[in-house]
Amino acid sequence: MSSTNDWRHKKFSAIYQSFEGAEAIYVERPPIAHVRVTQVSFDDWGVKASITDLLSPGMHRLRRNPFQFAFAWMVFACGDNYWDTPNIPACRSQLFFHPIVIRPALELAAEANRNGVKFLTDNATRP
Numbered sequence: 001m002s003s004t005n006d007w008r009h010k011k012f013s014a015i016y017q018s019f020e021g022a023e024a025i026y027v028e029r030p031p032i033a034h035v036r037v038t039q040v041s042f043d044d045w046g047v048k049a050s051i052t053d054l055l056s057p058g059m060h061r062l063r064r065n066p067f068q069f070a071f072a073w074m075v076f077a078c079g080d081n082y083w084d085t086p087n088i089p090a091c092r093s094q095l096f097f098h099p100i101v102i103r104p105a106l107e108l109a110a111e112a113n114r115n116g117v118k119f120l121t122d123n124a125t126r127p
Contacts, residue, residue, distance in 0.1 A: 002074075004073075004074075005073035005074060008073045008076060008077070008078070009042065009044070009073055011078065012042055012047060012076075012078055013042065015078070015080060016040050016041075016042060016047075017040075018080070019037050019040050019049070019083075019097065020037070020038065020039075020040050021036065021037070021038060022036070022037050022097050023035070023036055023037075023054070023097075023102060024036075024037055024095040024096055024097045024102065025095070025096045025101055025102055025105045026051060026062075026093070026094070026095055027093070027094040027095075027096070028091065028092065028093050028094075029092065030060055031059075031060030031061075031062060032059060032060055032105070032109075033053050033054075033056075033059050033060045033061070033062055034053070034054045034055075034056035034059050034102070034105070034106060034109075035051050035052060035053055035054060035062075035095070036051075036052045036054055037049050037050070037051060037069075037095065037097075038050045038052065038066075045072055045073070046070065046071050046072035046073045046074075046075075046076055047069070047070070047071055047073075047076050047078075047083070048068065048069065048070045049068075049069045049070075050066045050067075050068060050069070051066055051067050051068075051069045051095075052065060052066040053065045053066075056106055056109060056110070057109060057110050057113040057114075058108075058109030058110050058111075058112045058113035059105075059106075059109050069083075069093065069095075071085050071093070074087065075087040075088050081096065081097045081098035081101075082094065082095060082096050082097060082098075083095040083097075
């Protein structure tokens with residue numbers, strides 16, 4: 001492992017348990033979905049978790065539910081309230097765990113759904 005990958009591995013090992021069972025907003029452009037993260041694990045290769053769509057009104061529906069989130073350390077970044085894959089912009093995946101992101105996203109999607117606005121479609125989208 002490179003020193004950057006070692007640093008990411010060490011950082012994630014200190015915080016990974018806080019993500020187990022957590023709700024998040026999953027973004028892959030599209031989709032945007034309200035999800036639960038479970039089975040969080042990591043090893044020398046990278047990070048893995050099971051992502052389950054919570055089927056919130058107004059949010060995208062994921063084609064595979066649940067699906068496996070798995071990324072190598074070389075493309076994975078994280079903080080206390082997010083996971084990101086900024087090094088692969090063509091299929092960037094992000095998870096936002098902080099209530100300051102989750103709550104407004106759910107409220108906006110629910111309001112749009114109540115008003116019949118389909119800014120977040122119910123069509124099955126990636127992943």
